[in-house]
Amino acid sequence: MKEKIVLIGAGSAMFTRGMLFDMMHKGWECDLALVDIDPDALNVAERLVRKMIQARSCKIHLTASTDRREVLSDATIVICTIGVGGRRAWEQDVFIPRKYGIYQPVGDSVMPGGTSRALRMIPAMVDIAKDVLELAPKALFFNYGNPMAPVCRGVRKATGANMIGLCHGVFHVGQYLAEALGVEAGELEYTAMGMNHLTWFTEMRVKGQDVIDRLEKFADEQIAKVSRSESSPAEVNLFTWSLFKLIKAFPAVRDR
Numbered sequence: 334m335k336e337k338i339v340l341i342g343a344g345s346a347m348f349t350r351g352m353l354f355d356m357m358h359k360g361w362e363c364d365l366a367l368v369d370i371d372p373d374a375l376n377v378a379e380r381l382v383r384k385m386i387q388a389r390s391c392k393i394h395l396t397a398s399t400d401r402r403e404v405l406s407d408a409t410i411v412i413c414t415i416g417v418g419g420r421r422a423w424e425q426d427v428f429i430p431r432k433y434g435i436y437q438p439v440g441d442s443v444m445p446g447g448t449s450r451a452l453r454m455i456p457a458m459v460d461i462a463k464d465v466l467e468l469a470p471k472a473l474f475f476n477y478g479n480p481m482a483p484v485c486r487g488v489r490k491a492t493g494a495n496m497i498g499l500c501h502g503v504f505h506v507g508q509y510l511a512e513a514l515g516v517e518a519g520e521l522e523y524t525a526m527g528m529n530h531l532t533w534f535t536e537m538r539v540k541g542q543d544v545i546d547r548l549e550k551f552a553d554e555q556i557a558k559v560s561r562s563e564s565s566p567a568e569v570n571l572f573t574w575s576l577f578k579l580i581k582a583f584p585a586v587r588d589r
């Protein structure tokens with residue numbers, strides 16, 4: 334059966350482009366519906382996706398709508414990547430706490446910024462979940478929006494929807510660690526566990542061999558660069574590598 338995928342928050346062109354590239358790379362044939370409440374952002378995303386489909390001659394049937402209820406019926410996969418309030422609201426999550434001496438790495442998961450974002454996100458996600466349960470009750474329901482844990486917990490408590498939270502962070506940091514070890518990303522096998530933005534790489538192997546010791550040597554080199562004033566702490570992720578040295582587990586996504 335052909336999949337019907339509904340992407341809610343498709344106006345995020347970077348995420349939409351990345352997801353479509355992965356779908357094309359895997360050779361998926363599907364119906365894809367793009368949804369965003371911002372018609373201008375949706376128009377940009379739709380034009381971009383159509384060009385990508387034409388360039389690769391993919392068997393993907395594309396539709397777009399500002400109303401999710403128009404396209405949710407019979408969906409087999411629903412992916413949410415919304416950000417209520419957009420970048421301007423996120424800036425306030427960061428800058429207002431700074432006025433009171435509270436500095437946050439990102440401001441989208443914990444501390445005042447995370448709380449503020451959760452208060453915006455959860456009501457909107459609950460409304461989406463209710464529509465999914467009504468119109469596509471058998472669909473796999475994925476969320477990429479932060480704060481991940483509060484959003485998923487809030488949606489489940491309010492609606493009973495089986496929302497699954499996903500984040501690209503572990504995979505991107507896995508690539509970063511592979512580069513640090515001088516191996517291809519596919520060669521590094523790892524175990525990562527924890528909550529979103531509080532995830533730890535606890536095991537790392539290359540061709541079956543533990544590489545924690547090799548990574549410790551790399552950490553020593555990065556820390557030494559700062560000591561010799563060859564690099565700034567931010568350039569080498571000093572806090573991250575120092576934490577790794579202390580507990581022998583690597584934090585994903587680094588100092589966030």
